[in-house]
Amino acid sequence: MEMKETKRTPPNGLSHFVDIHEVPEEEEEEEEDKDERKRNKPTKAADHKEKRMSNKPMKLHEVKRQNQNFGRQVSLETGFSVLNGDKKGRKTALPRSGNSFGGFGSADRREAETRKGDFNMFRTKSSLVKQNSLLPFRKESGIDSHYNDASCGLDDSINKSVPAGRYFAALTGPELDQVKDSEDILLPKDKKWPFLLRFPIGCFGICLGLSSQAILWRALASSPATRFLHIPPLINLSIWLLALSVLVAVSITYTLKCAFYLEAVKREYFHPVRVNFFFAPSVVCMFLAIGVPPCIAPGNLHPAVWCVFMAPIVFLDLKVYGQWLSGGKRRLCKVANPSSHLSVVGNFVGAILAAKVGWMEAGKFLWAIGFAHYLVVFVTLYQRLPTSEALPKELHPVYSMFIATPAAASIAWGAIYGEFDGLARTCFFIALFLYCSLIVRINFFRGFQFSVAWWSYTFPMTTASIATIKYAEQVPCVISKGLALSLSLMSSTMVSVLLVSTLLHAFWWQTLFPNDLAIAITKRRQGGKEKKPIKKAYDIRRWTKQSPLSLVSGIRKQNSADKDGDEVEN
Amino acid sequence: MEMKETKRTPPNGLSHFVDIHEVPEEEEEEEEDKDERKRNKPTKAADHKEKRMSNKPMKLHEVKRQNQNFGRQVSLETGFSVLNGDKKGRKTALPRSGNSFGGFGSADRREAETRKGDFNMFRTKSSLVKQNSLLPFRKESGIDSHYNDASCGLDDSINKSVPAGRYFAALTGPELDQVKDSEDILLPKDKKWPFLLRFPIGCFGICLGLSSQAILWRALASSPATRFLHIPPLINLSIWLLALSVLVAVSITYTLKCAFYLEAVKREYFHPVRVNFFFAPSVVCMFLAIGVPPCIAPGNLHPAVWCVFMAPIVFLDLKVYGQWLSGGKRRLCKVANPSSHLSVVGNFVGAILAAKVGWMEAGKFLWAIGFAHYLVVFVTLYQRLPTSEALPKELHPVYSMFIATPAAASIAWGAIYGEFDGLARTCFFIALFLYCSLIVRINFFRGFQFSVAWWSYTFPMTTASIATIKYAEQVPCVISKGLALSLSLMSSTMVSVLLVSTLLHAFWWQTLFPNDLAIAITKRRQGGKEKKPIKKAYDIRRWTKQSPLSLVSGIRKQNSADKDGDEVEN
């Protein structure tokens, strides 16, 4: 029906506005990030209202060319591009609207070249004040108050957070990084986006993989269990420096993304899988602190290091676990996925670092938090409730996340309580069994496209190796040492392979950063089959009846609305 | 449709009987409390049958005025009021039926004044034997055996327990204490009910709050960690005496409620939230035993104290946990709510008391029970399964229950195993993190109406304070002592504030005990939209065809049934 109508669209492209309004209200409420919205309310509320108002008149009147362009861009691009004076963006706005909402897909590639301004919708907001100056003009038109309810969803599609259910509905794949065929996205699929928009938070996974290797090689060099190998500490140092430099590079890049594309970062934060990667930077820092070469930091680390690195983790803990427990739609039974382990493992890593700086009780505190939530995540993931839609049917590297948390818990318990006792062993053996459970599956690392996120799946292997070395210190026998050695070898090999792949993808094939489609999903479902066609037809009818100013498009729409109605009623 | 039909009702109000019978069978089965029903079967079964029989003839014949009145009251009031010779109740029975079932709401306030007899439906049963004497008379009418299936639901609406799903369907709010707008209740909303009916089991929460304070101040006075404060033991004594006197008062009142309004007590027992408060009296007793001032009980307590106080808890454990695990509809994934912690915390408190009386192994037994079920409740609540409907979207004081159980578990483990080891610390830190997690939420204690149940939400804070004092004994440093002190201060402040509010509500505003709507929900859904209109129409048709005695009402019903059918088939 959507498609049928677009065929009847006149070439001026204006009637796409109609399509926008036909989108029915979705049931999903955006209750998330309530705190944030509360804080921003004073400015945002006014901002929303202004945009809704500014949007309507053009759709009803369809008179002034200038207004039309403005309205189009406000609704799609949240009103940023209209103010940067980008003439190109202004000209091509309407065709792109057709691309995004009408469902034409890659209809005309020619125009895609000229759509630079689109990416502005993910830009950091900085020009809201200027828009407000246009408010009085629109207020006078006076006929827009009727349609607030119909239009409030789409216009502020960027301002409000995308609900968690929307990500599950629009995306697919174990990492929720592929857009479903039925979905349209806000940005053009067929051209390369700006680099910063294509730079996902998952890149911190590279640092996770490298910094954990630094710890591994430090342990191999210094542990009594592997002393017979005579590993030079130089390896630790070089990997550590490499990890540090990569961390600096990635951090700077992502900071730039935060600075320029804060909206895109926010969308990553609301992504049920990606949000867990926001724990990664702090975890990497702690990994680097734990694996610091003895020549760089000979003595104990200062507790301040721990405080600085733990602060973001504790903040995110309170935020994320609070979302699970209370309020909103991000209930754990819905958002749980293997990468949720990442949001738990930080506590155990913090506990290890706490033991290193000598704050045992702080470590025990973190271990307790981590353990309580690990328990919940573990049970939830093992149950594979029907509500957790993200869990892949096939095995996938993301499942290696299962190994990381018990292994880290085991090391942490041994470190903070000073003995590798029953509980530490239990955690270690659970990690070991899950490791076995994954490597006996043949199709583990096959048939999946390489992505930066793969790096995150190496640090569990490394953590398991380190835990095995700790275990081999306690139970020094051939089997434990052999296991420690082989696991270390496996993880190092995997990291090397990934390093080479990453370099090849980055510099040879230049495909390391494809368009990050996951952040560009529409806030509400566009195209495809509508859920409530009756309501839709009704809305259109009311719309056409109440607006005396829309003559041509109104009649045309009346027809299509009737057809909709007929189709529905039959 | 329901409403439409009531308009066509003749003014004599008799056709309300028809409405009653049109209510379709709900899918929810009342399998709960099977044991109890079994025990009562010999008397109850006969009783049910008798009432069904006694009920039908009047609805079919509509001849004898006397019989009509009897049938009406039997169906609504379970046949108690008819026998106490209350003439007023007899006269006003029919109009009240209109109020409850016809959906008129507060149509005529004048009549509400005369409905004293209504409250009798929650009275303790004592006159069942006399009713049975009417049995032979009814058996002879002979036409009622056909309609047992259609009528067995409503007539014994009090005799059988209200199913758990009904509470979730009819009530709302985190404490399931508000009746949904679409629901009608059995008792008049617009007048004050008898005091005992308005006295909820949640009043034991007051004792919980006070008696835990007694323990806290005993610990503050005697613990080496807080010895520097020089707290006089007199505070412990005075709070303890206050708590004891409140407990005595509340116990006496609730015992009176049990004596006079056993049906209301039963309804509280089947309430998914309230049932947990049935653990409270024993917990309060144990709190008082634990916090007994040294001047009153200088030596160790006698194990008999523990036995007496634990018996109800173990009995309820077997009952409640058995319901979760096996049989019936009260599956944990459905009834789990934060106040379920109350049903777990009793075991840990029992373990602490067991340690105090010297029965370590009994304490370990209780701790194990408590821990196993705490684990299940904790995971279930954290997952927030879509089936657990009671969980509030917004944060609510009831969430403080999350703190109580791990804190009590920590104290108990330390007491029964003699050392505050890794497990005790883990539990303690989990409690501490959950505490933090709650206090960082801004809207924690705002925007909620005061109710007696709030008291129950203070004892978790007190328990956490006591656990912190125990921790500060183990790890005596500024931070731990400061934490213990500030948490104690917070909990005492909260209790003081609540004490003042309660006194104000009780004696100044006299609004401490509003009508306890939650216990007066109808056993089956009345009014609103029906779920199975086809079945309904069919049932009515069959009814009209099979009963040759119902002429006038039969034809009227045939019409409405046809209309139902048409509405459905279109």
Place this chain on the structure above:
Amino acid sequence: MEMKETKRTPPNGLSHFVDIHEVPEEEEEEEEDKDERKRNKPTKAADHKEKRMSNKPMKLHEVKRQNQNFGRQVSLETGFSVLNGDKKGRKTALPRSGNSFGGFGSADRREAETRKGDFNMFRTKSSLVKQNSLLPFRKESGIDSHYNDASCGLDDSINKSVPAGRYFAALTGPELDQVKDSEDILLPKDKKWPFLLRFPIGCFGICLGLSSQAILWRALASSPATRFLHIPPLINLSIWLLALSVLVAVSITYTLKCAFYLEAVKREYFHPVRVNFFFAPSVVCMFLAIGVPPCIAPGNLHPAVWCVFMAPIVFLDLKVYGQWLSGGKRRLCKVANPSSHLSVVGNFVGAILAAKVGWMEAGKFLWAIGFAHYLVVFVTLYQRLPTSEALPKELHPVYSMFIATPAAASIAWGAIYGEFDGLARTCFFIALFLYCSLIVRINFFRGFQFSVAWWSYTFPMTTASIATIKYAEQVPCVISKGLALSLSLMSSTMVSVLLVSTLLHAFWWQTLFPNDLAIAITKRRQGGKEKKPIKKAYDIRRWTKQSPLSLVSGIRKQNSADKDGDEVEN
């Protein structure tokens, strides 16, 4: 509709093929046993393809009598019977098809007498190679490639595993051993099947019960806590020998079943309840090794014993837990049932044996695996998620499984860590509470029909008794010893009662092995209401339009399809 159409069926019975194809695709995918299918792919894939091809032409043409017979038998009996030259089977194939698929039920009992060949469908495959020789002939027909999607489900109904959801849909009862009334089964209900087909995997439960008794009587004879009883070690020896001989007998019988009816064994393996009994043989062996009389094996056992007995358990662990965690439809929240405990308890038993042979670390490894999965199973079962359909409403002996795992975990922790510490006691007391929780339910062992599976419900009682003896060793007092004694007595009594019942059922009434209906369910739902009639009608239309060769049946089907469509559209 299905039924209506069968009335229009011409008497030659051929149009049943049409019925077969009208069965809509079920949503449940058969992703299980992926590994196995992969291994078999080279031969199976070709085999499937061949059968699909070989199947279609006949359905379209309906010309050659010979082909018809072949196609029929391939689709129902997976092509085994057609090659063993069983003329009887060939003749009766079509009527039996009517019985199985047309929904006639037990229409004509006369024919049931001649259906000897039916049992062959569960025979071990051995003749797949010969069938492939027919492949080229069918490939030439050339019109079948269109319909692969429609037919691939039914034809290989035995080759592919029955999906887990199918078992839940077709079977009922807590052991999923009764066929629902609406279901038809592949084998005749009204005659006795071959003994091996009636011999379920649950028979190993007999060995479980007896071998655990051997351990109990060894513990009673040797434990310091029960030394005062002066139990002669002869009892241990005699029970042990009895258990060993029963194990040998059962093993041989089941090995024969594996050899002759591998397909039936596979169906037991895919049965959500029965799969757990595949752990039983190894557990029995380990029980026998643990309870070996001192006179037979005076010293420590050799670790090789442990390796041999543990190998199948670890293999099954990896398989079963992997299914829970990843891939396929056998998600834990769906397949969890009390007998899942059986798949966990093996690890703890293995840990006990590991402690006995001196491999403590291996024991700790097993304990960790067991504990992690016990946790998940325990929480899942306690929650009673709406998805786990197998959980019985009423209490049932199968609930005794709840006791086994914590009791075994307690013994194992005590054995491998050398002390019966807090964790061991917690596990033990959890088992004890669950035991109490079950015995206070009155209807525990009443109203259920005896079956061999009951034996499996005795070993939890025995395990609890042994754990109590271990506990009484640690806490030697009257209560603990009395508890140990009474629990031992109860479990021995229960085993004696069951032994007598079993002997009576086996030799007196000869009803020990009824027809094992659970393995003979159809792979897809037959008869009853169809789920997707629209899709069905559409498929048939497409089918009739695209195949120019099907004239007569095409027109007949067009009619029925139109009728379907009308029915749906109205």
